[in-house]
Amino acid sequence: MLDQGAPAQNQIPAAPASQGVAARLMRRKPVELLVAEGGQGEGGQLRRSLGLWQLTMISIGATLGTGIFVVLGDAVPKAGPAVTLAFVLAGLTALFSALSYAELAGSIPVAGSSYSYAYATMGELVAWVCGWCLVLEYGVSVAAVAVGWGEYLNELLDGTIGVTIPASLSSAPGEGGIVNLPALIVVLLAMAFLLGGARESARANTIMVCVKIAALVLFCAIGFMGFKSGNYADFMPLGMTGVSAAGASLFFSYIGFDAASTAGEEARDPKRDLPRAIMLSLIIVTALYVLVAGVAVGAWNWKKFDGSEAALAAIMTDVSGQTFWGTLLALGAVISIASVVLTVLYGQTRILFAMSRDGLVPKALGKIHPKTGAPRLNTVIVSLFCGVLAAFIPLGKLVDATSIGTLFAFGLVNIAVIVLRYKRPELERTFKVPFGPVLPVLGFLFCAYNMFSLDTVTWVVFGFWMAAGLVFYFLYGYRRARLATGEGLAVTVEK
Numbered sequence: 001m002l003d004q005g006a007p008a009q010n011q012i013p014a015a016p017a018s019q020g021v022a023a024r025l026m027r028r029k030p031v032e033l034l035v036a037e038g039g040q041g042e043g044g045q046l047r048r049s050l051g052l053w054q055l056t057m058i059s060i061g062a063t064l065g066t067g068i069f070v071v072l073g074d075a076v077p078k079a080g081p082a083v084t085l086a087f088v089l090a091g092l093t094a095l096f097s098a099l100s101y102a103e104l105a106g107s108i109p110v111a112g113s114s115y116s117y118a119y120a121t122m123g124e125l126v127a128w129v130c131g132w133c134l135v136l137e138y139g140v141s142v143a144a145v146a147v148g149w150g151e152y153l154n155e156l157l158d159g160t161i162g163v164t165i166p167a168s169l170s171s172a173p174g175e176g177g178i179v180n181l182p183a184l185i186v187v188l189l190a191m192a193f194l195l196g197g198a199r200e201s202a203r204a205n206t207i208m209v210c211v212k213i214a215a216l217v218l219f220c221a222i223g224f225m226g227f228k229s230g231n232y233a234d235f236m237p238l239g240m241t242g243v244s245a246a247g248a249s250l251f252f253s254y255i256g257f258d259a260a261s262t263a264g265e266e267a268r269d270p271k272r273d274l275p276r277a278i279m280l281s282l283i284i285v286t287a288l289y290v291l292v293a294g295v296a297v298g299a300w301n302w303k304k305f306d307g308s309e310a311a312l313a314a315i316m317t318d319v320s321g322q323t324f325w326g327t328l329l330a331l332g333a334v335i336s337i338a339s340v341v342l343t344v345l346y347g348q349t350r351i352l353f354a355m356s357r358d359g360l361v362p363k364a365l366g367k368i369h370p371k372t373g374a375p376r377l378n379t380v381i382v383s384l385f386c387g388v389l390a391a392f393i394p395l396g397k398l399v400d401a402t403s404i405g406t407l408f409a410f411g412l413v414n415i416a417v418i419v420l421r422y423k424r425p426e427l428e429r430t431f432k433v434p435f436g437p438v439l440p441v442l443g444f445l446f447c448a449y450n451m452f453s454l455d456t457v458t459w460v461v462f463g464f465w466m467a468a469g470l471v472f473y474f475l476y477g478y479r480r481a482r483l484a485t486g487e488g489l490a491v492t493v494e495k
Contacts, residue, residue, distance in 0.1 A: 026123035027483045029358065031420075031427060034110050034120055037357065047198065047373040048266055052273040054202040055260040059281030061205040062256025062343035064212055068292050069148060069333045071253055073311035079246035080237040080302045084294045089247035091286040093450055094254035096443025097410040098282045099433040100417040102275035105261045106430035107420065109270030112354030113261040113347070114413045119358070121419040122412070128477060130412045131355050132469035136405030136462075138348035139382065141255050142187060143389035144402055145340045147172070150182030152333040155313045159327025172392050183390035190342040191383035194349065197372040198266045201346060208339035215332020216288055218325075219312055220295045226319030227298040237302075248453035251403045253289060256340065257282045258410075262347040275431035345386065349378050359485065360477035404454055404462045411447035414440040 050058075072083070079086045104117045112119070115134055119127035154164040164170075171177025193201045236243065260277040264270045292312075300315050313333065317326030353375045356366030369376040417433060417440045433439050478484070 025125040025478075027481075028121065028123050029116075029119040029127075029483060031108055031120050031424065034108055034112075034116055037110075048268050049199040050202055050263055050267045050273075051269075052276055054206065055263060055267055055273050055277035056280050057206045057209050058202065058263060058343050058346070059257050059260040059277055060284060061209045061339040062259035062347060063254060063281060063285045063340075064209070064216075064288060064336070068216065068253070068289060069152065069312060069337055071148075071250060072293060072296065073305050075246040075250050076297065076302050076305035076311075078238065078249065079242045080234065081232045081297045082236040082238075082243050083246055083250075083297060083302070084290055085236075086243050086246035086250050087253070087286070087289045087293050089243065090250040090254055090450070091282075091289070093247075093251060093407075093410075093443070093446040094257060094282060094286075096439055096446055097413055098257055098278050100414045100440050100443055101258050101261055102278045102431045103417055103429060103433050104413065104420070105264060105274035105278060106271050107427055109264040109267065109274055110354065111262055111265040111350040113258055113264075113351055114409050114416070115351055116354055117416045117420075118412050121416040121423065124360075124481060124483060125473070126412065128360060128473045129466065129469065130409050131351060131360070132466065132473075133405040133409040134351050135348070136465055137255060137402055137409060138344050138351065139386050140389060140405070141402040142190075142341055142344050142348065142386040143183070143393060145337055145344070146183035146186050146386070146390035147180055147393075149186045149334065149337040149341065150180055152313065152330045152337065153182050155330035156327060156334055159323050159330060174393070180391045184387045186338055186341050187345070187383055187387040187390055189338065190345050191379060191387075193342055194346055194379045194383075195369075195372065195374060195376060197374050198263070198346070201342060205339050205343055208335050208342070211332055212336025212339060213288070215329055215336060216292050218332070219316060219329055220291060222316050222320055222325050223295040223299040226300075226315075227295065228301075229298070231298050231301050244449075244453045248403060248450045251407060251450055254282075254285070255402060255406050256344050256347070257285065259343050259347040262350040265350075271428075271430045345379075345383060348382050348386075349375055352378055352382065357482075359480045359482040360473070404451055404458050405465070407447045407451045408462075411444050411451075414443035414447070 075086060076083045101114070104114075108117055108120055110116045112131070113134065115127055115131035118130040150165070150170050154170060158164050165182060167176060168178045169181045172180050193204050257278060260267075260274055260281065264274060267273055296312065296315055299319050300311075305311055313326040313330045316329050317323050320326075352361060352365045355361045356363055356378070365378040365381070366375060367377055368374070418437045420427065421437070
């Protein structure tokens with residue numbers, strides 16, 4: 001129970017002025033305070049309206065579609081037919097981290113996802129770094145997915161009315177265009193749904209998830225008719241190096257399975273439903289990814305893949321000899337990619353909401369609209385930021401930058417599980433990662449392995465992003481954090 005003014009049983013004091021810099025950087029936010037504040041925002045409260053079904057659909061909506069509809073065309077030239085193995089490698093990395101997410105989501109059911117978990121276990125500076133990575137993960141992945149949406153929209157328009165959006169208005173400046181207008185439009189449409197509130201957004205997302213699953217099942221049925229076993233004759237033409245490089249890029253495909261954890265303060269029974277939603281969504285998504293990738297390479301020789309985001313639609317047209325099936329898949333892709341934009345954008349707004357409540361970013365980002373229960377200003381600002389990125393930055397540059405931010409955040413989650421078990425063994429856990437610390441350690445090592453498989457340019461971009469984040473933290477968050485000022489830090493811990 002949270003009490004913002006009156007004395008409480010356990011008062012969390014502000015950091016004393018005499019405390020050293022290192023100690024202040026390591027200040028942790030108690031789990032009880034994190035949970036007690038659940039749903040509280042500036043001027044309002046988030047509404048608990050999401051059950052297991054909606055939470056699972058949020059995770060599937062944020063994950064399924066990105067890797068298959070958008071990134072597969074880039075990954076196959078790196079790994080050849082072994083792209084299926086690359087999906088498994090990326091899936092294993094996600095699985096270990098998903099287990100850790102499930103344990104923490106059941107123990108600390110709050111909106112901040114891995115940012116909040118890090119704040120409770122490893123201290124403020126690590127939490128800030130993790131949150132800054134999540135801004136990169138969620139915000140930039142929205143832009144990257146929106147870029148791929150435009151190409152499938154052109155496929156759909158060409159197959160239905162015989163026209164396409166001119167390249168100057170459907171490509172970023174680095175790809176020969178002026179602005180990617182479709183990418184901007186889909187982000188703004190997602191923003192409109194989110195401004196209506198979490199329940200309304202979840203309903204729209206559930207419909208879109210059902211459409212995308214149906215589209216992928218249809219692809220498998222059509223693609224299997226053109227399956228040629230000879231396409232697998234040289235399974236790993238570029239060796240394990242190629243598989244590793246493809247796996248690191250394809251990890252982008254698993255970004256979003258943790259989206260349910262950002263809904264911790266809008267779930268009706270978060271301790272029970274969050275772990276289940278995370279694991280269910282990852283199992284469903286991985287099975288579909290491997291199945292679709294296997295059929296795609298079996299139907300098309302891997303050398304035909306040229307980096308096109310609309311590879312699946314092209315395969316269906318080629319195999320069937322009719323443009324109708326490719327057009328139908330393009331329709332499914334347009335709807336499914338839109339659901340990724342919607343749900344990942346949702347996750348980004350809730351993470352910034354949690355960071356705002358802690359004082360690390362401006363309070364305005366945590367203000368709740370009384371009618372819809374949504375952080376309205378937060379949603380508008382994040383949407384415009386992502387829309388501008390999508391309109392002016394090429395897809396390839398965004399994907400790897402997103403992957404490295406995600407891997408870093410996931411690595412921290414695996415560490416957080418171990419730290420919380422050591423520091424708070426008595427804490428209630430509705431799910432526990434099996435085999436003690438072994439699987440979280442493996443999760444961390446898998447994340448590190450995939451990070452080091454990314455190219456030097458990606459690391460340079462990541463370094464600049466981290467440097468910018470640290471500058472912002474020391475100029476703003478370090479002194480304004482609620483753990484520094486003591487503002488409203490009163491919590492009664494119920495025994």
